[in-house]
Amino acid sequence: MTAGTLDSEKLFAARLHAARARPYLATALFALHPVESRQVPTMAVDRHWRCYVSPAFVARTPVEELAGVWVHEVSHLLRDHHGRSDRVAGESGLTGRGDRLRMNIAADLEINDDVFGDGLARPEGAVEPATLGLPEGELMEDYLRLFRLGPYTQGLVWLDCGSGADGLERAWDLGPGGANGLTEQERDAVRFRVAQGITGRPGSVPQGWRRWAEEAFHPPQPWRELLGAAIRAAVSGPGAGEDYTYGRPSRRSACLPGVVLPSLRRRPPRVAVIVDTSGSVSDAELGTALLEVAAIVAAVGGRRELVSVLSCDAAARVVGPLCRAEGITLVGGGGTDLRRGFARALRARPAPDVVVALTDGQTPWPQVRPPCRTVVGLFPRGRAGRSWDEDDPDRVPDGPPSWARAVDLGGPP
Amino acid sequence: MSESPLEVAAELIALLGDTATEPRADPQLEALTLAVAADLPVLLWGEPGIGKTAALTQLAGSLGLPLTTVIASVHEPSDFSGLPVIGDDPAAQGVPMAPPDWAVRLARAGRGLLFLDELSTAPPAVQAALLRLVLERRVGALRLPAGVRIVAAANPRSSAADGWELSPPLANRFVHLQWKHDHDVVVRGLGGTWPRASLPRLDQDRVPEAVAFARRAVCGLLAARPALVHLLPDNEARRGGPWPSPRSWEMALRLVAFATAAGTSREVLSMLVRGTVGDGPGLELLAAMDRMDLPDPEAVLADPAAAELPERGDLRQAVLDGVVEAVRRRPDQARWDAAWVLLGRALESGPPDLVVVPASTLAALRQAGWDIPPAIERVAGIVSLSRRADRAAARVAASGRGR
Numbered sequence: 001m002t003a004g005t006l007d008s009e010k011l012f013a014a015r016l017h018a019a020r021a022r023p024y025l026a027t028a029l030f031a032l033h034p035v036e037s038r039q040v041p042t043m044a045v046d047r048h049w050r051c052y053v054s055p056a057f058v059a060r061t062p063v064e065e066l067a068g069v070w071v072h073e074v075s076h077l078l079r080d081h082h083g084r085s086d087r088v089a090g091e092s093g094l095t096g097r098g099d100r101l102r103m104n105i106a107a108d109l110e111i112n113d114d115v116f117g118d119g120l121a122r123p124e125g126a127v128e129p130a131t132l133g134l135p136e137g138e139l140m141e142d143y144l145r146l147f148r149l150g151p152y153t154q155g156l157v158w159l160d161c162g163s164g165a166d167g168l169e170r171a172w173d174l175g176p177g178g179a180n181g182l183t184e185q186e187r188d189a190v191r192f193r194v195a196q197g198i199t200g201r202p203g204s205v206p207q208g209w210r211r212w213a214e215e216a217f218h219p220p221q222p223w224r225e226l227l228g229a230a231i232r233a234a235v236s237g238p239g240a241g242e243d244y245t246y247g248r249p250s251r252r253s254a255c256l257p258g259v260v261l262p263s264l265r266r267r268p269p270r271v272a273v274i275v276d277t278s279g280s281v282s283d284a285e286l287g288t289a290l291l292e293v294a295a296i297v298a299a300v301g302g303r304r305e306l307v308s309v310l311s312c313d314a315a316a317r318v319v320g321p322l323c324r325a326e327g328i329t330l331v332g333g334g335g336t337d338l339r340r341g342f343a344r345a346l347r348a349r350p351a352p353d354v355v356v357a358l359t360d361g362q363t364p365w366p367q368v369r370p371p372c373r374t375v376v377g378l379f380p381r382g383r384a385g386r387s388w389d390e391d392d393p394d395r396v397p398d399g400p401p402s403w404a405r406a407v408d409l410g411g412p413p
Numbered sequence: 414m415s416e417s418p419l420e421v422a423a424e425l426i427a428l429l430g431d432t433a434t435e436p437r438a439d440p441q442l443e444a445l446t447l448a449v450a451a452d453l454p455v456l457l458w459g460e461p462g463i464g465k466t467a468a469l470t471q472l473a474g475s476l477g478l479p480l481t482t483v484i485a486s487v488h489e490p491s492d493f494s495g496l497p498v499i500g501d502d503p504a505a506q507g508v509p510m511a512p513p514d515w516a517v518r519l520a521r522a523g524r525g526l527l528f529l530d531e532l533s534t535a536p537p538a539v540q541a542a543l544l545r546l547v548l549e550r551r552v553g554a555l556r557l558p559a560g561v562r563i564v565a566a567a568n569p570r571s572s573a574a575d576g577w578e579l580s581p582p583l584a585n586r587f588v589h590l591q592w593k594h595d596h597d598v599v600v601r602g603l604g605g606t607w608p609r610a611s612l613p614r615l616d617q618d619r620v621p622e623a624v625a626f627a628r629r630a631v632c633g634l635l636a637a638r639p640a641l642v643h644l645l646p647d648n649e650a651r652r653g654g655p656w657p658s659p660r661s662w663e664m665a666l667r668l669v670a671f672a673t674a675a676g677t678s679r680e681v682l683s684m685l686v687r688g689t690v691g692d693g694p695g696l697e698l699l700a701a702m703d704r705m706d707l708p709d710p711e712a713v714l715a716d717p718a719a720a721e722l723p724e725r726g727d728l729r730q731a732v733l734d735g736v737v738e739a740v741r742r743r744p745d746q747a748r749w750d751a752a753w754v755l756l757g758r759a760l761e762s763g764p765p766d767l768v769v770v771p772a773s774t775l776a777a778l779r780q781a782g783w784d785i786p787p788a789i790e791r792v793a794g795i796v797s798l799s800r801r802a803d804r805a806a807a808r809v810a811a812s813g814r815g816r
Contacts, residue, residue: 009765013801016766020802021809030726030767063805121809180724185683189703190727192696217692218651229578229652250489261491262538 006036006055014066021067021119024197024205028074031190033180039172044162045073046173047082048181049190052162064121071115072108072123076165078191079212081107081140085167088141098149103166106143113137114208137208191216223409224292227377230405231296234354234373235269270306271297272345272352274338276359276379277311285379289358289409293377308348312341338363346370357404365401374404437608441592442468443677444684445564446612448588449476449526451671453664453689454547454563456532456584459592464599465566468592469528475612478526478562481515485543485565486534493542495553510553517555524560533567533579533653540583547586566592579653581646588664589655589688613675623673626705631666634701641694657690665689665698707732710739717754726767733759733771741778749778750786757791768792769799 011034019026032045037052044052051073058066076082085103089095094103108127113136116122129136132147163169174181182190198205198213205213250261273293275286290309297307338359343366345355353372360379378400400406416424448455449472457465466482473480491497495510512520519525529543547565550557565587567579598608635642646656655661665686672682679699687695707728713720713736723729736755740748752775760768772792 009798009801012764012766013798013805015764016769016798017802017805019766020806026730027727030730030764033726034764062808063801064809067805119806119809121812182725183678183680185679185699186725188683188696189700192693193700193727217696233578261489261496 006053007058008034010063011053011058011066014063015070017063018067018070018120022071024201024209025071025074025078025194027197028078028190028194029070031182032070032074032077035174035180037172039170040162041160043069043073044160044170044172045077045164046162046170046181047077047164047167047187048174048176048178049077049164049187050174050178050181052172061123062121065123068116068121068123068126071120072111072126073161073164075111075115076107076161077187078194078216079107079110079140080191081110081165082163082167084140085165088144089167094144097168100166100168102144102147102149103140104161105147106140107165108161109134109143110138110140114206118206188217223377223407226407227289227292227375227409228296230375230407231271231293231354231356234356234375234405235271235297268306269297269353270350271308271354271356272348273307273309274341274345274355274357274359275309275311276338276341276357276363285409286358289377289379293356293358308345308352310341310345312338312344339366342366342370346372358409361400365404369401369403376400376404376406377409378406379409432602432605432607434607434609436611437598438611439595439598439608440678440681440684441590442472443613444590444681444688446472446476447671447675447677447681448590448668448685449562449564450613450615450675451667452559452562453667454565454587456587456589457564457566457592458569458589459566459594461568463592463594465592466528466530469526469564469566471609472564473526476526476562478524478560479522480526480528481519482528482530483515484531485529485539486531486536488535488539490538490542493539493546493552495555512553512555516552516557519557519561520555523558525562527557527561527563529563529565531567532565537580540580544583544586547583581652581656584653585656585658585661587655588668588685590684591688613677613681615671615674616676619674619676623670626673627666627670630669630698630702630705631662633705634698635662638697641690641697644691644694646691651691655688655691655695657694661690665695669698669702703728704731707735710735713755714739714748714751717751717758720755720758722755722759722762724763726764729759729763730767730771733767737771737775737778740775744778744780746783749775749783750788753786753788753792757788760792760795765795765798766802769795769802773799 015029019029022029032049032051034051034053036055037044038054040052040054040057042054042057046052051070061069081103085100085107088103089099094100105127109129109132112122112126112128116126129138129143134143134146138146160170163173169175195213195216198209246262250263271293273290275290277286294307338357341357342355345352351372354375355370355372356375356377358377358379361376445455445457445468457468459465469482470480492513495512497508498511499508500506519527529546532540532543535543545551546557547563550561550563602608641657642662643658644656646652646654668685668689669682672685683695683699686698689695690698707723708720710732713732722732733756736752740752756768756772756775772795
């Protein structure tokens with residue numbers, strides 16, 4: 001092999017090894033179109049799923065490490081790092097070259113903490129969260145906030161995964177018009193097939209990829225919006241809150257004698273908030289969620305004295321109307337039985353229009369549907385405690401019942 | 414005699430309004446046009462102020478339809494369900510539900526583009542009244558003629574702080590299109606040149622073929638995946654958006670037929686289909702259509718030397734796997750030989766690693782008494798590639814670096 005020519009057999013042997021070690025990524029790996037390039041320091045991708053390869057890098061890197069680089073590069077594309085980088089750049093004005101380099105590093109951190117191992121070698125010099133003293137398991141956007149360029153990152157400046165990783169066009173990019181690129185629809189189709197392959201494969205896929213597959217086409221939405229929409233829908237539906245009613249004539253009736261028109265009438269909704277005060281929910285989480293509920297109810301026309309708060313663990317205690325509950329200390333701890341909380345909330349007269357339960361879901365639920373709308377805000381379990389029970393990790397408690405609208409409070413705020 | 418300040422202002426305004434247009438491909442406008450041509454109600458989701466109304470004006474102009482804008486959120490339910498008018502003897506004649514003036518004008522014109530703006534900020538009762546308008550084209554006692562097309566607009570949940578969400582039945586009646594502004598278009602437009610999209614034209618000769626293709630695509634998918642026929646949104650994040658039901662699948666079928674007859678890109682079709690039945694089912698339909706484009710394994714086996722292999726690696730792999738699978742299902746020497754010819758061709762025209770798995774599967778299908786075909790020689794090269802990958806795997810396992 002003369003110096004400078006691409007050893008394509010080595011490159012493809014590496015891809016074959018990568019596809020065997022990660023069968024669920026095979027579709028994506030095979031969809032990548034390799035392009036020989038002397039300008040690329042190592043290997044780099046663009047957003048059109050071309051993979052630029054330096055012949056010198058292939059010559060000096062062992063097959064097993066090349067396989068790791070293949071998986072690393074395809075991960076940038078599957079996780080849409082270029083699109084996410086563009087969004088971050090657009091939102092926060094991080095458009096300089098240094099910022100794009102930071103995005104590249106942050107994207108690498110997101111990938112590298114869980115793609116290697118289990119038959120796939122870690123390439124020499126792959127940057128990891130530990131290299132920069134950062135926690136594992138975060139997303140690119142989070143890492144981006146956690147470090148600046150400095151002495152620790154000096155050694156990483158050579159690193160360049162191309163425009164597919166950080167959205168910044170490179171000199172070697174063939175651009176949208178070049179040959180063998182994938183269109184946006186084709187990229188989505190490949191990502192979808194990979195995601196489907198992962199969700200349809202029980203067991204063998206790591207948690208990080210599983211989470212990616214679940215969220216690939218439905219990124220988690222900010223919980224404030226979802227909770228807001230759920231509560232708004234609950235308090236504004238017929239029978240509660242604001243709607244049209246024939247109970248009182250419309251203002252327009254004056255110009256249409258003899259015609260009965262409905263009018264828009266507002267009856268401030270009564271909202272009962274049941275707060276799960278068992279040990280597993282932190283005070284900070286609770287405080288944020290409670291304030292959020294109060295703000296939403298106020299926005300839809302509720303008055304604060306119509307919002308009552310109940311704290312509930314194994315028993316239910318009325319904490320009182322929210323207006324008197326500034327700085328309330330929520331009492332409780334230990335196990336939860338939300339059934340008591342529901343019973344207590346529904347006993348109130350006048351009855352609530354809406355019950356909002358804020359809980360971590362570790363509770364039995366009422367067997368029958370309550371006679372009012374129900375919104376459940378679910379706190380995430382701690383990061384480490386994704387499995388509920390050390391001895392029986394498969395045990396998952398019953399989810400909220402289907403008659404309640406459940407919102408995960410775990411996503412971004 | 415100097416002009417009055419307002420005249421100068423008018424002159425200045427006229428000069429600012431003096432803009433040119435240039436042709437520019439715009440997939441979202443193309444998708445909107447196609448859905449409107451297919452007579453399906455469209456719902457544009459977009460932040461306020463990004464030019465949804467401007468796009469509608471352009472669309473109405475290019476279709477030659479008068480535009481009627483109705484701001485849904487400032488109307489009452491009776492404006493859409495009809496205002497009751499009591500006659501002399503209600504018991505004998507009943508109470509007719511009189512339509513509002515804009516509906517009467519639309520009905521009289523016989524055609525037009527009805528734009529229902531700010532749908533997501535309309536109260537639930539108004540949305541309920543709109544159901545009938547969108548589905549049955551009825552406003553009170555009046556039925557809007559077939560020449561009227563309906564487009565609605567809504568602000569996404571993130572920017573509509575005081576908005577209600579769309580009820581699932583109403584959401585199911587629309588083709589949902591995400592409306593985004595294109596930075597380049599805005600900058601160039603403010604500089605005086607706005608884009609002029611070329612609108613898709615339906616090709617009359619392709620109409621029967623388009624219908625057959627659309628039916629085959631949708632029915633083929635739903636026959637294999639019955640669970641996709643009806644899936645109410647189970648997730649809070651997906652509420653108010655598109656979801657699959659027999660109604661929305663019928664809309665998807667129509668859109669596939671229109672897109673085929675118009676020869677539009679997959680990009681545009683992807684927007685339309687995903688906006689009708691939702692992302693997951695929509696992507697499955699598109700993936701099924703991609704597979705329909707792949708060569709039929711039986712045809713390939715009949716003439717492997719003439720078969721066209723796709724350039725894209727993942728699709729090429731799907732063809733090779735399909736052919737090997739066809740041999741496995743009905744093995745005989747001739748088919749086995751033909752598959753080897755195909756693998757040899759794949760090796761000459763594309764990356765070799767794709768051929769390894771099909772080749773080893775095919776080799777394992779050999780039955781006693783079958784001769785080794787000459788074509789197998791050409792595939793011998795991949796053995797060294799495969800060994801190289803094996804050795805790498807062994808090194809990873811031995812060094813423990815894979816831990």
